[in-house]
Amino acid sequence: MTVLIPAIVEVWMATPEGVRTSCLDYSTELEYALLKNDRSPFRLKLPRRFDRKLIKLDNIIEIWRGFEPGTLRMDYCGLVRAWKFSDDAGSDYSELYGFSLLDLLRRRIVAYKADTAQATMTDHADDMIKAVVKDNLGSDAIAARNLTSVGGGFTIQADLADGVSITKAFSHKNVLEICREIAAASAQAGTEVFFDIIPTATNTGVGGLAFQFQTFTGQRGSDRTADSDTPVFVGTSWGNLQNGSLESDYSDEVNYGYVLGQGDESSRETAEVTDAGRSGMSIWNRCEGTKDARNTEQGDTAALTGDGNTYLTENMPKFRFGGDVVETPAFRYGRDFFWGDRVTAAYGGYMVDCMISTVTVSRDSEGNEQISARLEVEE
Numbered sequence: 001m002t003v004l005i006p007a008i009v010e011v012w013m014a015t016p017e018g019v020r021t022s023c024l025d026y027s028t029e030l031e032y033a034l035l036k037n038d039r040s041p042f043r044l045k046l047p048r049r050f051d052r053k054l055i056k057l058d059n060i061i062e063i064w065r066g067f068e069p070g071t072l073r074m075d076y077c078g079l080v081r082a083w084k085f086s087d088d089a090g091s092d093y094s095e096l097y098g099f100s101l102l103d104l105l106r107r108r109i110v111a112y113k114a115d116t117a118q119a120t121m122t123d124h125a126d127d128m129i130k131a132v133v134k135d136n137l138g139s140d141a142i143a144a145r146n147l148t149s150v151g152g153g154f155t156i157q158a159d160l161a162d163g164v165s166i167t168k169a170f171s172h173k174n175v176l177e178i179c180r181e182i183a184a185a186s187a188q189a190g191t192e193v194f195f196d197i198i199p200t201a202t203n204t205g206v207g208g209l210a211f212q213f214q215t216f217t218g219q220r221g222s223d224r225t226a227d228s229d230t231p232v233f234v235g236t237s238w239g240n241l242q243n244g245s246l247e248s249d250y251s252d253e254v255n256y257g258y259v260l261g262q263g264d265e266s267s268r269e270t271a272e273v274t275d276a277g278r279s280g281m282s283i284w285n286r287c288e289g290t291k292d293a294r295n296t297e298q299g300d301t302a303a304l305t306g307d308g309n310t311y312l313t314e315n316m317p318k319f320r321f322g323g324d325v326v327e328t329p330a331f332r333y334g335r336d337f338f339w340g341d342r343v344t345a346a347y348g349g350y351m352v353d354c355m356i357s358t359v360t361v362s363r364d365s366e367g368n369e370q371i372s373a374r375l376e377v378e379e
Contacts, residue, residue, distance in 0.1 A: 004327055004329065007067055008068070008071075011025055011061065011062070012062040013054060013060070014209060015056065015060070016056055016079075018209030022051070024046060024061075027045060028045050028364070030043075031043045031360070031362040033360045033361075034100075034340075036194060036340065036355070039105075041099055042061060042063075042100075043097050044061065044097075046095070052094055057081070059080040059096075060078070065334045074199060075361070077100065077209075078098045079101065079103060081103070082096075082098065102195075102196065105137070105175045108137055108145065109136070110172055110173050112135070112172075114171040114297045118140075120170075120300060122166070122168075122302065125164055125165075126161070126217060127160070127163070128168065128182050130159060132178060132179060133179070134156050138155075147211075153211070154212075156212065157214040163191050166189065166306055167303055168303070169296040169307060181314075188312075188313035194219070194220040195214065196214060196220065197214075199211060219355050220340025220355070221339060222340075222342070224342060224343045226344040233344055234344070234345045235345055236346075237346060243324045244322070244348070245320070245322050245323065246350065247319070250285075250317040252315060253287045253315060253316065254287050255278040255286065255312060256272070256287065257272070257274070257289055257291050257308045257311050259273060259293050260291065260293060261294055269299070269301075273305055291307055291308055291311040321347065321375070321376070322375060322376050322377075323347065323374075324375075325337070325374070325375060333359065333361075337356060339356055340357075343356065355375070356374070356375060357374055359373045
């Protein structure tokens with residue numbers, strides 16, 4: 001059995017304003033996950049010496065990793081949303097729980113009526129996602145919802161126009177959910193879009209860990225596929241892939257959609273959308289479904305069609321490749337590969353470009369670390 005040298009880990013707690021209050025390197029257990037386009041959970045177990053008076057709702061937790069002094073980088077940043085005080089055989093301990101910064105999007109809805117420019121848009125997918133965030137958390141939100149001057153500040157990356165152009169209506173939908181829907185629509189049209197809130201700077205002098213909302217196309221991390229300048233290969237031949245699977249699944253496909261807008265009975269607005277390529281794959285393969293889109297503005301056919309195309313995207317056949325990445329002395333998380341990197345995997349006689357979509361890190365009181373990383377392609 002190969003023994004891997006543990007990474008160097010630093011854990012910091014900061015106030016909700018972003019001012020560091022303590023180093024928590026004495027934690028007895030640590031777990032966190034990194035998920036694409038979603039809030040990612042963490043759990044931190046702390047012994048009796050931890051000062052429980054430091055706990056505040058939305059304390060910021062920073063987790064840094066590296067392999068040599070001077071190489072540490074922030075691997076996770078989250079907000080405390082729950083805590084528990086317990087004892088184990090008379091020994092007191094505290095546990096902190098929470099989610100990554102994308103939880104801020106989960107806390108907002110699109111608070112605009114269907115007939116407003118903030119609730120119905122046509123734009124590049126990545127820029128549309130930024131516009132939704134700007135309208136509901138950023139500088140275009142009303143004062144009570146505006147985060148630009150909270151803590152160290154909240155900014156939004158400039159528009160890049162990298163995603164495909166889509167039309168979408170989303171009045172009163174959850175902001176995180178609609179951002180995920182927009183990203184899915186862009187992926188269906190050929191360009192994958194990812195988004196995240198990135199900690200940008202710590203300035204304890206004036207107080208505040210600054211946050212910036214950013215979008216990424218192609219992959220959340222770096223392009224490390226076979227055609228890139230710095231390729232990374234994963235497969236059983238390299239000893240860094242286990243539990244692979246390659247699957248095609250048409251079980252729940254919808255490729256012809258009837259979209260239902262405002263109105264009742266015979267006066268209800270409708271639109272029809274189809275993916276002719278998919279429905280024509282077999283003489284039996286016209287698969288129909290309905291989409292309720294009554295939140296769209298009356299008369300807005302483009303918005304109805306946009307909701308319909310998103311519906312078809314959500315009900316595509318599934319082409320899946322997956323496998324578990326295994327660390328080796330020459331292939332370490334945080335040094336040789338990172339969450340969100342796109343790499344090339346060899347499996348079942350195929351070469352597949354796929355993304356490291358999920359990483360889970362756990363660490364015990366002895367410094368023993370377990371890394372679980374998942375490769376994924378789903379089209």
